[in-house]
Amino acid sequence: MTEEKKEAKVVFERPHALLPVVTNYCPGCAHGIVQRLVAETLDELDVEGRTVGIAPVGCSVMAYDFYGCDMIEAAHGRAPAVATAVKRVHPGNVVFAYQGDGDLASIGMAETVHAATRGENITIIFINNAIYGMTGGQMAPTSLPNQVTQTSPYGRDVATAGYPVRVCELLSSLDGVAYLERVTVDTPKNVRKAKRAIKKAFQTQVEGRGYSLVEVVSTCPTNWGMTPQDAFGWMRENMLPYYPLGVYKDVVADGFANAAEAAAARSAACPIAHPEAMTEGGAR
Amino acid sequence: MSRELQIVLAGFGGQGVLFAGKVMAYAGLIENRELSWLPSYGPEMRGGTANCSVTLSDEPIGSPLVTTPDVLVAMNQPSFDKFIDVVREGGVVIADTDMVPELKEREGVKVVGVPATSLAEEAGLKGLGNIVLLGKLWAETQFCERATVDAAIEKCVPPRKAALIDKNKQAISLGIEA
Amino acid sequence: MKGNEALAESAMRAGCRFFFGYPITPQTELAAYMSKRMPKVGGTYLQAESEVAAINMVYGAAAAGARVMTSSSSPGVSLKGEGVSYMAGADLPGVIINIQRGGPGLGGIQPSQSDYWQATRALGHGDFHIPVYAPSTVQEMADLAYGAFDVADKYRTPVMILGDGMLGQMMEPVVLPEPVDPATLPEKPWATTGHAHQRPHNVINSLYLTADELEKLNVERYERYAVIEREEQRAETYLTEDADVVVVAFGAASRVARSAVNAARERGVKAGLLRPVTLWPFPVVALEATIPTAKVYLSVEMNMGQMVDDVRLAVNGRAPVDFYGRTGGVIPTPDEVLERICALSEKVGE
Numbered sequence: 001m002t003e004e005k006k007e008a009k010v011v012f013e014r015p016h017a018l019l020p021v022v023t024n025y026c027p028g029c030a031h032g033i034v035q036r037l038v039a040e041t042l043d044e045l046d047v048e049g050r051t052v053g054i055a056p057v058g059c060s061v062m063a064y065d066f067y068g069c070d071m072i073e074a075a076h077g078r079a080p081a082v083a084t085a086v087k088r089v090h091p092g093n094v095v096f097a098y099q100g101d102g103d104l105a106s107i108g109m110a111e112t113v114h115a116a117t118r119g120e121n122i123t124i125i126f127i128n129n130a131i132y133g134m135t136g137g138q139m140a141p142t143s144l145p146n147q148v149t150q151t152s153p154y155g156r157d158v159a160t161a162g163y164p165v166r167v168c169e170l171l172s173s174l175d176g177v178a179y180l181e182r183v184t185v186d187t188p189k190n191v192r193k194a195k196r197a198i199k200k201a202f203q204t205q206v207e208g209r210g211y212s213l214v215e216v217v218s219t220c221p222t223n224w225g226m227t228p229q230d231a232f233g234w235m236r237e238n239m240l241p242y243y244p245l246g247v248y249k250d251v252v253a254d255g256f257a258n259a260a261e262a263a264a265a266r267s268a269a270c271p272i273a274h275p276e277a278m279t280e281g282g283a284r
Numbered sequence: 285m286s287r288e289l290q291i292v293l294a295g296f297g298g299q300g301v302l303f304a305g306k307v308m309a310y311a312g313l314i315e316n317r318e319l320s321w322l323p324s325y326g327p328e329m330r331g332g333t334a335n336c337s338v339t340l341s342d343e344p345i346g347s348p349l350v351t352t353p354d355v356l357v358a359m360n361q362p363s364f365d366k367f368i369d370v371v372r373e374g375g376v377v378i379a380d381t382d383m384v385p386e387l388k389e390r391e392g393v394k395v396v397g398v399p400a401t402s403l404a405e406e407a408g409l410k411g412l413g414n415i416v417l418l419g420k421l422w423a424e425t426q427f428c429e430r431a432t433v434d435a436a437i438e439k440c441v442p443p444r445k446a447a448l449i450d451k452n453k454q455a456i457s458l459g460i461e462a
Numbered sequence: 463m464k465g466n467e468a469l470a471e472s473a474m475r476a477g478c479r480f481f482f483g484y485p486i487t488p489q490t491e492l493a494a495y496m497s498k499r500m501p502k503v504g505g506t507y508l509q510a511e512s513e514v515a516a517i518n519m520v521y522g523a524a525a526a527g528a529r530v531m532t533s534s535s536s537p538g539v540s541l542k543g544e545g546v547s548y549m550a551g552a553d554l555p556g557v558i559i560n561i562q563r564g565g566p567g568l569g570g571i572q573p574s575q576s577d578y579w580q581a582t583r584a585l586g587h588g589d590f591h592i593p594v595y596a597p598s599t600v601q602e603m604a605d606l607a608y609g610a611f612d613v614a615d616k617y618r619t620p621v622m623i624l625g626d627g628m629l630g631q632m633m634e635p636v637v638l639p640e641p642v643d644p645a646t647l648p649e650k651p652w653a654t655t656g657h658a659h660q661r662p663h664n665v666i667n668s669l670y671l672t673a674d675e676l677e678k679l680n681v682e683r684y685e686r687y688a689v690i691e692r693e694e695q696r697a698e699t700y701l702t703e704d705a706d707v708v709v710v711a712f713g714a715a716s717r718v719a720r721s722a723v724n725a726a727r728e729r730g731v732k733a734g735l736l737r738p739v740t741l742w743p744f745p746v747v748a749l750e751a752t753i754p755t756a757k758v759y760l761s762v763e764m765n766m767g768q769m770v771d772d773v774r775l776a777v778n779g780r781a782p783v784d785f786y787g788r789t790g791g792v793i794p795t796p797d798e799v800l801e802r803i804c805a806l807s808e809k810v811g812e
Contacts, residue, residue, distance in 0.1 A: 089528045
């Protein structure tokens with residue numbers, strides 16, 4: 001055999017910001033994909049060394065062991081409050097929270113809405129799979145009408161259980177928000193789109209433009225009782241019509257430098273919000 | 285008995301009983317004495333009754349809540365009625381007779397009526413009836429050096445209302461002479 | 463200076479630059495003072511959306527290595543229980559102020575000591591303690607708040623200052639402690655500040671799914687608690703050297719009790735006062751010193767009888783332990799306490 005010198009070419013590797021550990025996610029779970037996209041982003045923006053991540057309570061509760069950056073485990077739903085404080089203490093840090101639907105839109109809704117309206121310069125990665133995964137498949141704030149779960153065994157009855165929360169739509173009305181996008185990760189194309197959204201959200205933070213959130217419509221093969229492929233099919237069929245993909249807010253695309261400028265334009269007619277424009281004697 | 289003076293100042297919210305008490309407390313502070321000032325608080329502040337306990341002493345003060353005052357300053361009838369019976373034997377009650385129409389005498393207690401609200405108003409010191417009463421309180425008890433009262437007023441009037449310092453001092457003199 | 467303001471100013475002088483709170487009577491002056499002063503020193507005052515959010519912001523700021531504080535009053539402190547438990551579990555330092563009011567439920571807004579049990583026994587779920595300080599003067603509000611940050615950092619634990627509406631609202635002269643520059647405080651190598659690729663990643667966490675591992679950590683934490691119990695007990699004794707009747711009282715109630723003890727002495731009754739400054743750890747050493755002369759103990763509290771449990775545990779049957787308290791925001795008068803002291807003195811004198 002002739003010795004041919006062939007340089008090994010690396011075509012795929014673990015992002016540096018993802019530690020070489022075994023995760024606790026079920027086979028076919030999309031958490032692994034999204035987590036990787038976040039880690040790739042930290043690598044590409046070269047911010048791992050100044051990033052602090054906040055893990056939630058839910059299936060990704062152990063995320064503090066998976067990411068290479070400094071990590072904090074928060075109480076259920078409180079990740080935005082924890083992230084707020086970390087960012088206030090170290091404004092130069094990149095701070096993100098990784099949360100599921102129960103954590104973000106149920107028990108932590110107050111923290112979510114208020115961190116957003118304060119315009120905290122943080123990034124939230126939100127996994128919406130319409131179910132409580134870790135506790136074994138109970139109804140989530142984003143479970144669809146008539147969706148069967150352990151605690152909606154006859155299907156979610158909107159007459160008694162109310163309607164699902166559309167998080168991006170809800171947050172899009174808040175002035176502190178700079179960037180909101182809903183994506184999914186069912187196909188390579190959509191994974192690439194999701195990656196672009198996540199990277200843009202982190203860039204929004206790095207550039208100091210305001211609060212950013214990416215909602216990833218996802219699946220739970222285990223608790224939905226489906227194969228991963230069928231789960232994505234069910235998701236496309238039922239979730240995407242309820243939770244349409246797309247950009248829900250992008251102050252930069254709207255022609256503003258940041259959320260504050262967009263907010264100022266929106267409140268232009270309110271004198272007290274614009275003391276600089278007040279005539280002399282008009283200030284109170 | 286150690287030189288300890290326990291005072292309750294009471295009236296409607298907005299009459300300035302807490303402020304008058306604060307001037308006394310600062311007088312104690314200026315003279316390096318032990319003192320405490322404890323206000324009533326909460327919904328009472330919203331136009332209801334307000335009162336504060338002030339203690340001036342040469343010894344560390346136990347309970348700052350005055351339950352048996354040596355001196356009662358009453359700026360309305362409900363406060364007068366509420367506290368008159370707990371004033372210590374040998375104590376003094378100073379009441380604004382404009383606001384306390386029904387003065388009640390009590391044996392062993394000196395009740396002094398001063399039409400503080402109208403006195404202040406006539407002297408162009410509207411709203412300083414509380415300080416007129418404080419002047420009278422000083423005249424009755426000499427709770428500190430005379431000059432200290434003025435110094436305490438200078439401490440208590442916030443800078444943005446500095447124009448009121450002289451008026452407050454005038455009100456003190458008015459009360460002393462009343 | 464008002465007690466609430468003294469506490470706030472003193473915390474800032476201890477190097478606290480982060481305050482997260484939510485309005486509630488009777489602690490509001492403290493938050494108002496912080497909102498006024500923090501921006502002047504480059505600090506952060508943030509009015510959170512709830513007490514729950516506030517304590518979790520404390521958790522975050524502590525994780526990021528800052529000296530941080532929150533304050534509330536009884537109903538709000540119940541909401542903070544969650545975060546305090548997480549702080550204890552993650553070994554995070556921070557200072558929590560409770561300016562107590564009457565309870566249960568919404569209760570009232572008048573001064574009370576109804577949260578003694580909560581503070582010393584069960585501020586949150588789980589197996590933990592936190593040091594609890596009980597000031598009785600405005601000066602002590604300032605001094606204890608200042609020292610609380612050192613204790614919190616030293617033992618990596620949340621620390622509580624348990625005041626009440628009377629101490630918070632009253633004005634007394636106060637000498638404020640020397641300001642500390644936060645930049646000069648010792649580094650916290652465990653904090654999540656970004657590793658800058660200079661060290662392995664730091665993790666702040668209270669989740670341990672392996673029972674053995676969690677047990678080991680809890681046992682280690684209790685070893686630290688044992689050191690706190692040994693080193694940090696604090697109490698003041700007043701006229702206890704020859705006391706037959708030892709009154710035990712903390713905070714505002716101790717002010718009343720002190721007046722009553724003075725009055726009792728004037729009547730020839732050998733009364734003394736033991737005033738716990740730390741409620742946890744309870745000052746058993748100081749109490750032990752009163753055992754030789756004490757014929758009876760009287761716990762005086764502004765509740766239905768909570769600290770009296772700790773007095774009984776410490777006395778351990780060696781003398782009778784009596785209780786006198788007023789509840790719902792009523793402050794006992796010195797005369798009421800005096801009457802009880804005299805009655806006890808007669809009883810044990812027989």
